[in-house]
Amino acid sequence: MSRVLVIGAGGVGSVAVHKMAMNADIFTHISLASRTKSKCDAIAASVKERTGVVVDTYEIDAEEVPALTRLIEKVQPALVVNLALPYQDLAIMDACLAAGVHYMDTANYEPKDEAKFEYHWQWAYQDRFKDAGLMALLGSGFDPGVTSVFTTYLKKHHFERIDTLDILDCNGGDHGQAFATNFNPEINIREVTAVARHWENGDWVETPPMSVKQSFDFEAVGPKNMYLMYHEEIESLKTHLPEIKRIRFWMTFGDEYIKHLTVLQNVGMTRIDPVKYQGVEIIPLQFLKAVLPEPASLGPTTKGKTNIGCIATGIGKDGKEKTLYIYNICDHEDAYAETGNQAVSYTTGVPAMIGAALIVKGLWRGHGVYNMEQFNPDPFMEMLNQHGLPWQVKELDGPLDF
Template identity: 60%
Template sequence: MALLGCGFDPGVTGIFTAYALKHHFDEIHYLDIVDCNAGNHGQAFATNFNPEINIREITQKGRYYEDGVWREIDPLSVHRDINYPHIGDRPSYLLYHEELESLVKNIPTLKRARFWMTFSEAYINHLRVLEAVGMTRIDEVEYQGQKIVPLQFLKAVLPEPASLAENYSGQTSIGCYIKGVKDGQAKTYYIYNNCDHAVCFAEVGSQAISYTTGVPAALGGLMMVQGKWKQAGVFNVEEMDPDPFLAKLGEMGLPWHEVVNGPFPFDD
């Protein structure tokens, strides 16, 4: 058996959605995945994981699913303030994220699926300057007789993501806002996890971005070894039974919370 995308997003967000469908909805119509890093690492500009992947993810066109078609927008052109638990309002930008591809396939009642991520004004300003001077380009340029890719060079001079952990403070908050119907009645649902950078460093010497990626991957492997997730073929996480995974997730350091018919920021 092969299991695809078992970090946090993609990964736990798909399992959250599967759990919502199993226990709270007959049909899910609207899904908004929200990802906030409200941490402070003390650097002027740094990425929390592989800079090449992170910057390409942000500078590509945004993409989301609505009414049976994929819609594209200019990079970082759609944003709104979203309130995150124990953090507050943060500017959140609509991005393309790969888990949307499988979720709209595996949950065919979805009318719209989007992904939002927070960035500070300083981060956006740095990124726009780097883009303006060509440092986010992914094509080769010639420099002193050698061909280099500007983005790969930028990766080499930025701080190594693992080096940020020691002085990182603040929290991450990642979750799913879901709207649909249950027993013929409209229903909203929010399921999320908050994770503290300093707590992660004290436990395993990493920042919360790495922690929230590694723990679900280890747990997914455990589900397979124990036979709780075991089928022949290749599967996305939302195709698996979410219950045994979520029963262990909190024990492994990532407690999750749910709000039924509470404040809901996505009425558009």
């Protein structure tokens, strides 16, 4: 049905391209580009072996807008799927506007020199995409992405009004490493060490990073410590569903991860400002990324499951208060068997494929810049069940007691 150009050859890009190739009736031609062409070639070889589909590969610096524009014009895709680093979002949006092509990503923009990720930089493109007759879909991963769709699905089918929302992200996998991150180390550590923020009664409430901890018993994983963090879907959900009085985001971390991260912070290795070393300026966090295990390499050794979902409390369709928990459980080994990638990449790459499919099929359409919760959740939810991320809803006795 459509040609697509995927930018980014990490674990998420690998999963998305594999899943696109498994749906050749929707994605008739797939091109993959990144700064390192050999990574693209390795993914293309795996896709060819697993599915028989040929993926074209290209080398591109996504921050070079003229060069990227020329590549888009050469490939002539219906959609550019940005699975590169969040720093590159605005440049890729600029290239899509220049080439006249729809845009989609999984994570919002953040500047290189500040650990701050917010939507206002991308929302500022609203008029430019609208005037060009183009669509930009932001955040089609799991969180953000699926968690936003989970919320609108609950609102559409179960609630008259949602009052409180908690997003719970649990990775119960064990990769056997002393310290490693399950996605890009630089992005992961910037995210974890940022000031925590949640939305409550019309305002932001800030707390120091990793200072609020609760325990939760996750199905198929067990009890885990989870920490209050800021995540970008809080900003978009409070904007598009302003009825919600409180929105919080929680992510689990093991004691070993916290211990190592604390030491790295204390010795300055998580800094994002340049320091001089032997006459050369380096960014400590970027150097740390270079010596940590590549997340894509963790697939063969990672065991266990993820459990990610939303707990919503509000007034149900029957007029009574209720609390519902909607979630997905994904197995690391199953994900690796299917795509050669662990579940953290899988749970982001599959929603990226689904969001792209809904755009190119015309089921989600519009002119301007959109977040996931602005569209009908039903076709997305149906495709989650069909393509490896089945979900379930259960009623809880009451809201979280914390």
